[in-house]
Amino acid sequence: MxxxxxxxxxxxxxxxxxxxxxxxxxxxxxxxxxxxxxxxxxxxxxxxxxxxxxGDLIDAVLDEKVATWTEVARQALAADDAWAGLVEFLERTCEMQAKDRAFTELACLSHQNDRTEINRLIHQLAERAQRAGALRHDVGPVDLAFFVMANSRVAEADPEQWRRHFTLMLDALRAEPRGGPAA
Amino acid sequence: MxxxxxxxxxxxxxxxxxxxxxxxxxxxxxxxxxxxxxxxxxxxxxxxxxxxxxGDLIDAVLDEKVATWTEVARQALAADDAWAGLVEFLERTCEMQAKDRAFTELACLSHQNDRTEINRLIHQLAERAQRAGALRHDVGPVDLAFFVMANSRVAEADPEQWRRHFTLMLDALRAEPRGGPAA
DNA sequence: TCGAATTCGAGGGATACCCTCGACTTAGGA
DNA sequence: TCCTAAGTCGAGGGTATCCCTCGAATTCGA
Missing domain, CATH: 1.10.10.60 (Homeodomain-like)
Structure with a gap:
């Protein structure tokens, strides 16, 4: 060897x-x-x-980012409260994007190839939050993907204020309008 | 001559x-x-x-795009209903972005230099919609800029479905939750 | 100590733009 | 119709950015 x-x-x-x-x-x-x-x-x-x-080097780095992201989704899924878990996932994802341009590119592409672990987890997060009555039921995983992609551009343009937009847009996802059950 | x-x-x-x-x-x-x-x-x-x-050629093209955008804002401001006008402006802006990458880049930069005509108009659109009680009053022009920028990335990633995200996110701006007065 | 492993970085090759310039073509007035 | 000024062509020189290689120089560690 x-x-x-x-x-x-x-x-x-x-x-x-x-x-x-x-x-x-x-x-x-x-x-x-x-x-x-x-x-x-x-x-x-x-x-x-x-x-x-x-690519050898780059793939190594990218694989690690995917692993981290997947872990974030797993933790979110393990949260007691479904809505809090979902918000945690979204927020940490957006935060990673604000700090890491490569991760942003990766996350924006990831919704292309379905069947990945991360996409399965996102799907579960959405379903669970809907069953709990916290997430609107006319939204699906694709809307969460859009949510994350959307935020990435805001974070790019203004790395300080993305949370402002994030918080506002969260209100569009809540089943109970404005400051719903888990807010 | x-x-x-x-x-x-x-x-x-x-x-x-x-x-x-x-x-x-x-x-x-x-x-x-x-x-x-x-x-x-x-x-x-x-x-x-x-x-x-x-730049000679490019500026010529870009100037025209700015003019068109400004005109869209003016028309929106002339609408009878403040909320409908605002939505019209946002929708047409997002539509232009979905079809025109150069316009997207331009629009994303435009919120940097304030004092431009288009920014003044956006400011007025926001204020007017708030006075009418249609737009949340904890949002400002900056949130509209974010809204537009955010949508541009979605349109880039999926030029067919941006309206889905657009419609959903509009609910975050409305003062009256879900299907408010003007919806 | 000494040789194998490792490092260095100039530079060859590819690509992608910018823009120029001299030979060629053409519109359109006399 | 002819002639010339206006216009067109496109190869190619200049610049920049990256990729990656390779032979000389250096360094670890048995």
Whole structure:
């Protein structure tokens, strides 16, 4: 098997992954790898030694983001109150978007391919909140996807005030108008 | 003074402006001028003969879009019913965004520089709808800007279904919950 | 100490735009 | 009809941005 990396190599590899997270968050999925190498304090050739194909590094980072997001949805589904769980999911998702451009791009695309774990969870969150009578029953998972996508643009344009829009729009989802049962 | 253009030159000039409208609508403000020339059925050199500096052509197209948008706002302000006028403005704006990427970019930026005619009109639309008791009074012009920006991302992702999101979110703006006075 | 592993970064290759310019074409007045 | 000024063409030079490679230099660690 492949022997362990030399210590300096391991350090550089870790730095590259960390740098990639930051750079993708700031500049999106299309960020140049040179920027990642620079952020990691490493030459471009070193990046390619560790991650021979573009995408190797980026996929690694993206996979982790998806995992985190999925975990957020799972936690939300475990909340006692269905409405509170849904709001928690939406809010944390919007928050991640405000801080991470790559995540935004990813989240906006994710509603394309259905069948993913995250989409299953969103579906469950919506249904559960409807059964509890907290979420309007004329909305579906697609509306939650739109809600999240919509907020991402606001967060992009004004990273400080997205919560203002978020709070307002939440009122459109509530079954009980304005300050409903769980508000 | 400059004598009138030769007839073929005038035809090309018109074709260029029309092509620019289409191409910018499809590809956004950053669209390459080569694409415009191609669409107009004209060589790139001809484009530069008519519009020596990049921006000359683009600004012309953009100015017209702003004018159209402003006119939409004016008409909305002239509507008898304040709420109906506001909704008309929002809907037509969102519709324009769904069809025109350059307009979307423009509209998303426009809330930066205040003091523009369009922003004054939006301000008036909001105030008028509030005085009529139709628009929540805890929302302001900034929320309308967010509303429009938010919708633009939905329209981008799914040009067919933006109205679904639009209609739903409108409920968050209404003073009277769900199917209020003017709905 | 010494060799294998690792790092460095200049630079070749690709792509995408911008815009120019000199040869060619054409409208339209004399 | 002819002639010339106006207009058109499009290859190509300039710039920028990224991708990725490779041989020389460096460094770890047995």
């Amino acid at each position: 492949n022997r362990p990396l030399r210590r300096d190599a391991q350090r550089n590899r870790d730095a590259l992954v960390e740098a990639a997270k930051q750079v993708l968050a700031e500049r999106g999925i299309e960020a140049p790898l040179e920027a990642v190498a620079k952020r990691a304090g490493v030459a471009i050739g070193t990046l390619y030694r560790h991650f021979p194909e573009r | 400059n004598r009138p253009l030769r007839r073929d030159a005038q035809r090309n000039r018109d074709a260029l402006v029309e092509a620019a409208k289409q191409v910018l609508a499809e590809r956004g403000i950053e669209a390459p001028l080569e694409a415009v020339a191609k669409r107009a059925g004209v060589a790139i050199g001809t484009l530069y003969r008519h519009f020596p500096e990049r």
